[in-house]
Amino acid sequence: xxxxxxxxxxGKDSALALHEIQNNPKYEIVSLLTTVTKDYDRVSMHGFxxxxxxxxxxxxxLPLKQIKISKDATNDEYxxxxxxxxxxxxxxxxxxxxxxxxxxxxxxxxREDKLAQVDMGAIFPIWKKDTNELANKFVNxxxxxxxxxxxxxxxxxxxxxRDYNKDLLNDLPAGIDxxxxxxxxxxFVFDGPTFKEPLGFERGEVVLREKRFSFCDLLSSSTIEVxx
Numbered sequence: 001x002x003x004x005x006x007x008x009x010x011g012k013d014s015a016l017a018l019h020e021i022q023n024n025p026k027y028e029i030v031s032l033l034t035t036v037t038k039d040y041d042r043v044s045m046h047g048f049x050x051x052x053x054x055x056x057x058x059x060x061x062l063p064l065k066q067i068k069i070s071k072d073a074t075n076d077e078y079x080x081x082x083x084x085x086x087x088x089x090x091x092x093x094x095x096x097x098x099x100x101x102x103x104x105x106x107x108x109x110x111r112e113d114k115l116a117q118v119d120m121g122a123i124f125p126i127w128k129k130d131t132n133e134l135a136n137k138f139v140n141x142x143x144x145x146x147x148x149x150x151x152x153x154x155x156x157x158x159x160x161x162r163d164y165n166k167d168l169l170n171d172l173p174a175g176i177d178x179x180x181x182x183x184x185x186x187x188f189v190f191d192g193p194t195f196k197e198p199l200g201f202e203r204g205e206v207v208l209r210e211k212r213f214s215f216c217d218l219l220s221s222s223t224i225e226v227x228x
Contacts, residue, residue: 001028004123005089005097006062008032010043010053011187012138012145012164013126013179017100018060019141019194020125027123030094031063033085035078038068046186047149047215052201055220059195065089079114086118098123102131102181135169135178143192146203150185150214159185160206161216188218 006021006029008014021027034053035044043053050066057064067081086097097115101108101124112122126134138145145164150157155176162168164187169178176184191198204217 002026002096003028003030003092003094005029005031005033005065005086005094007097007099008034008056008064009100009186010034010046010048010056010189011100012143012189013100013102013134013181015100015143015145015189015192015194016134016138017098017125019192021098021123022194024125027098029062029098030089030092031065032057032060033065033067033097036066036068037071037073039071044069045149046188047213048188048218049220051220052188052199052218055199056189056195059197059199061196082114083118086115086120090118090120095119096121096123098125100124100126102126102134102179103128104181131177131179131181139165139169141193143189144198145187145189146216146218147185148188148216148218151183152208152212152214154182155184157206157208157214160214161203 004027006018021029036042036050037044041050042048043050054064065085067085069078069081097120099111099122108124115122147159147162147164150160172178180186190201200221202219204219206214206216208214
């Protein structure tokens, strides 16, 4: 059995790719690997809090390694942090990283090139699969997610915070990829066939960042209890 790291964003594509890998007896997932913006204590790009990230890992019954970068991190900072983390896992016999990318060729090449520099390989379980089929498979398989971030340059902010379900798929405008693979939106998965139990949380306020990105804050059950 091949030991692998799983690049976990906490979103739906990650959840689908993880499901595929877990159903493949050739692989053993040693840990989830997630990039976190340390200034905000949130998952980079997806924007949800790290306590919810940790809750995801616990419900998935998998270890979690957080790569913490600054809010204005350069590529060099990110790549240096990543190399240090990967070196730790190489010492444990891990030589491949799994990603949930679907069709962005430049991103795939970037990942492969950077991993090759440290003698590691990349695995893409859902690469080139039809995104319409993947979106419907996600919903039909019993996964549950919501939209945490919307790029308002391409999609109306009213989609922020909505459940990722059949209604949302039907409401997305023409030209918007149903998986948001072009960066139209990002998501947070809180239940599904790979989870031991659903995650407890509440939707908080919706805010606009950089005059472009609309984020829905999510409060975990523990945060809600503290506030009460």
